[in-house]
Amino acid sequence: MPIEPLRLKKLDxxxxxxxxxxxxxxATGSEAGFRTLVQRxxxxxxxxxxxxxxDRDRAEEIxxxxxxxxxxxxxxxxxxxxxxxxxxxxxxxxxxxxxxxxVRHRGTYSLDAMEEETGGQGLPFPDWKPLxxxxxxxxxxxxxxxxxxxxxPPRYREAVVLxxxxxxxxEEVGEILRIPGGTVRSRINRARLxxxxxxxxxxxxxxxx
Amino acid sequence: MNCRSxxxxxxxxxxxxxxxxxxxxxxxxxxxxxxxxxxxxxxxVTLEVMSDLPAIETSPHFEEEIFDRxxxxxxxxxTLIEWLGGFFTADRLxxxxxxxxxxxxxxxxxxxxxxxxxxxGGAVAKRGAGTPANSPDxxxxxxxxxxxxxxxxxxxxxxxxxxxxxxxxxxxxxxxSSSSRRAPANRAGTSGDQWVDSQMPVAxxxxxxxLPDPGARFQDEYILDQFYLDxxxxxxxxxxxxxxxxxxxxxxxTF
Numbered sequence: 224m225p226i227e228p229l230r231l232k233k234l235d236x237x238x239x240x241x242x243x244x245x246x247x248x249x250a251t252g253s254e255a256g257f258r259t260l261v262q263r264x265x266x267x268x269x270x271x272x273x274x275x276x277x278d279r280d281r282a283e284e285i286x287x288x289x290x291x292x293x294x295x296x297x298x299x300x301x302x303x304x305x306x307x308x309x310x311x312x313x314x315x316x317x318x319x320x321x322x323x324x325x326v327r328h329r330g331t332y333s334l335d336a337m338e339e340e341t342g343g344q345g346l347p348f349p350d351w352k353p354l355x356x357x358x359x360x361x362x363x364x365x366x367x368x369x370x371x372x373x374x375x376p377p378r379y380r381e382a383v384v385l386x387x388x389x390x391x392x393x394e395e396v397g398e399i400l401r402i403p404g405g406t407v408r409s410r411i412n413r414a415r416l417x418x419x420x421x422x423x424x425x426x427x428x429x430x431x432x
Numbered sequence: 433m434n435c436r437s438x439x440x441x442x443x444x445x446x447x448x449x450x451x452x453x454x455x456x457x458x459x460x461x462x463x464x465x466x467x468x469x470x471x472x473x474x475x476x477v478t479l480e481v482m483s484d485l486p487a488i489e490t491s492p493h494f495e496e497e498i499f500d501r502x503x504x505x506x507x508x509x510x511t512l513i514e515w516l517g518g519f520f521t522a523d524r525l526x527x528x529x530x531x532x533x534x535x536x537x538x539x540x541x542x543x544x545x546x547x548x549x550x551x552x553g554g555a556v557a558k559r560g561a562g563t564p565a566n567s568p569d570x571x572x573x574x575x576x577x578x579x580x581x582x583x584x585x586x587x588x589x590x591x592x593x594x595x596x597x598x599x600x601x602x603x604x605x606x607x608x609s610s611s612s613r614r615a616p617a618n619r620a621g622t623s624g625d626q627w628v629d630s631q632m633p634v635a636x637x638x639x640x641x642x643l644p645d646p647g648a649r650f651q652d653e654y655i656l657d658q659f660y661l662d663x664x665x666x667x668x669x670x671x672x673x674x675x676x677x678x679x680x681x682x683x684x685x686t687f
Binding site: 261286 | 439440442443444471474475477478479481482483484485486487488489490491494495497498499501502
């Protein structure tokens, strides 16, 4: 029986470290540390930004800018805070700036006014395009969810995306959006009810209650 | 529980964050309200759909583009806010704050120990103790508390507390001005806050208050910021006296 050559698996020395520890290494100049953080968070940041502004190309640019800001400010990061909260705060702020600049470009200065301006027909962003290799029904539902998200006011959208899409805790959402816990909870509950009302016709629920 | 208050608990109910009492109360409501029960079910499905949303992937070149931008240095120029944030760090600001706190503490200590030199209130107290009560100095100072108005010289548009006399009184060192000026109020027995008609002679005692005393002094009167009218008594001559107390200019006009 032939003996198989011993294969040495290349191990990532940072794989077992927490985000905070990796960020600490990154702050001391570790490129590998920064690369690890990009790999860990690229999808989540892209997801968050894209759900906010519904424009894939621009969302990717903003996501890149988020990581560049992390890199630029790596020495200012304090390990006492959660890295995820820090990076999501940067992402939310950049996304809000993007929304503001779009609104300003349209001659409107309030995010909520933009919703009013569009008559509740959604924000003036390109439609979300679902991925092509997905089941038709699931794609349709995802499209409807994206559309429903787009139509709720931004302050509700950001809270519900952070909680239900990104899976952050209420405390983290409050910290990122700088609002108290009670406001976070009521805002998320309200956002969910709005989404439920918009998605109800597409959910095929049997009235068996 | 009504439908509206039940609705506010839906999320907490689905996430199992209600207290036992709240849960029991909501469940009792859902048993009897078909509409709310359906709403909870719809919300549950909505949350499931939301959590099943696929992740939106970045392009394959995402990571390398970031590193290219870092290597080129193009993306590393800080924004103005970042630059300011980097410049005003805690280490840089700490000595500034400490110096500011020390200077403030020193200033407060000086004010507390020498109130007459800096605060109008302190000046009043000092003058009240060392200066005859009805002197023109005290008249002007009394007007700073807004409780009284100088006869013959109304507060004007600015008001008694902020007029030129108040400024004059509050900025002048009390000891110097009160000692260098003539002190006509020694002849009157009123306090600094108490005003009498400037046209009336001041009674020297309670017994002769009904009849004017031929020797009693009239109240002096401010004319301008720089002069007051020394009325003397009904036998003596009136004179206009400079407030400045410069002995060479002591008497300008004598009637």
